[in-house]
Amino acid sequence: MSATADVLADREATIRAYYARADAGDDTGALATLTEDAQIRFGNAPPMVGRETLLPVRQQLAAVASALRHDIVRVDVAADGAYATAEIVVVYTRHDCSELAVPGGCAFEFAAGGRICG
DSSP states (O other), X not given: OOOOHHHHHHHHHHHHHHHHHHHTTOHHHHHHTBOTTOEEOXXXXXXXXXXXXXXXXXXXXXXXXXXXXXXXXXXXXXXXXXXXXXXXEEEEEOTTSOEEEEEEEEEEEBOTTSOBOO
16 A cells, blocks of 8 residues: 655655754754664664654764764655665764764654654
8 A cells, every 4th residue: 555645755854854853953853753663773783762862872973973964865754654774874073073974774664653763
């Protein structure tokens, strides 16, 4: 079953809002795009359950980087609107002002209300 064009656009907008808010340091706004019980996995680390589990990760990151941004290359939303992927480049600004750009990708699952749940 296919989702409407509005639903597909909303899913992409949610992903873009998540990254934009996170990059701006708006943790409250970024977390608002996630369900309370969202499951997040970074690389091959075990999944973290619950949106509040992201806050300690942000604090740990501050020890090694003064800034972080996600350059979105593309977002693809599944026809049913339940899943999406994003190709990104994560740019870490180190405390010496040098930058490290790391290409990556993310997979997203959406809850019925449109927030990210996995």
